[in-house]
């Protein structure tokens with residue numbers, strides 16, 4: 156696309172007096188808007204003809220990269236598989252047109268979907284009851300921790316104000332605990348990336364009677380299954396704390412194993428990750444919370460109405476379209492894809508933790524550090540080849556983290572194409588490092604100054620005009 160021809164901003168294409176519409180002559184006489192309700196200055200709107208507007212926005216939309224453009228191996232907060240049929244189901248006017256204040260007897264279908272989804276989630280997780288109200292994973296964490304806090308308070312055990320969080324946890328875990336008014340203690344990971352059980356025992360010996368809960372992510376943020384859960388669960392419960400499961404990315408576990416069976420008391424699931432809602436740019440989401448029997452009476456009211464219903468619809472459509480038999484294939488296929496990429500690239504990218512991973516894994520940058528090519532450079536170069544970058548510089552356990560998650564629906568050809576490009580970039584890093592360090596070369600904008608963008612963001616047209 157030619158940016159000069161179509162302009163960067165619609166305002167820059169504006170010509171005084173130009174219009175993209177023509178209205179019939181007013182046949183109804185005039186109506187005076189009271190003076191105090193009128194604006195003092197004309198609205199500053201761009202004035203453009205129809206084709207300019209259409210081309211401008213069509214070209215802008217083509218600059219977006221999404222799962223529908225190409226492979227998108229982003230780990231953790233990822234865009235997983237979003238089947239198109241779910242969009243059709245969520246958009247059915249019989250559901251999409253409902254109003255949350257409609258009389259109950261007119262929304263029985265929607266109520267049934269909510270109830271049936273909760274029942275499916277109970278079956279998939281081994282927990283007793285779910286609430287669909289939370290609007291995101293972090294909101295679910297807060298809701299779950301509120302349940303745990305109320306549970307301890309109901310027993311007159313107000314001293315329990317500590318939440319144990321592994322150092323590999325997603326940043327929302329400690330943040331949610333803090334928002335809930337609880338204090339956080341971190342437990343270290345072993346060099347194999349899993350929770351250090353001895354360090355945890357030590358913590359519990361010192362603080363056991365103050366522990367409200369331990370939060371765990373499984374598979375953890377490094378994509379590893381936490382094998383010590385039985386021992387951990389026993390120690391925390393003996394100390395009187397509850398076990399919280401961060402199930403944001405539950406896809407590798409579906410139909411394979413269940414948090415409830417592992418001894419967890421409370422969990423959240425990100426429907427927008429595990430159960431297929433496209434959620435770019437921060438929404439929409441839903442973070443249902445599930446609890447063990449006896450804790451459902453502590454569900455707080457955290458949102459008006461019934462949560463994010465269109466996300467609920469997609470999740471239920473996804474579960475039904477896979478069914479009991481095929482939902483079991485999601486985890487093994489995603490795990491196979493991740494391990495295939497890991498093993499195919501570990502001779503050129505640094506693999507800090509050997510062994511089987513689940514649905515995702517982390518490289519610590521290129522193996523050959525002498526080229527000066529960083530994880531950022533690799534990520535930018537991938538854009539030139541038509542691939543979305545993996546998650547970079549997260550988790551914080553390594554300096555050059557490159558976190559890769561291929562979902563279960565990607566074909567072997569797609570994955571082989573990605574492996575080939577990753578190997579090619581490793582070769583370029585040796586032969587021609589400047590080519591990689593100055594990437595991307597084929598995108599409308601090259602490298603932005605991240606620091607300047609964060610410290611001095613220009614977010615309005617007026618600011619941009621003033622800057623020039």
Ligand SMILES: *Cc1c(COP(=O)(O)O)cnc(C)c1O
Nearest residue numbers: 231232291292293325327403440
């Ligand atoms: C994405 C994610 C969260 C937070 O979910 P949001 O919907 O972004 O609030 C929490 N934990 C883990 C492990 C995640 O991947």
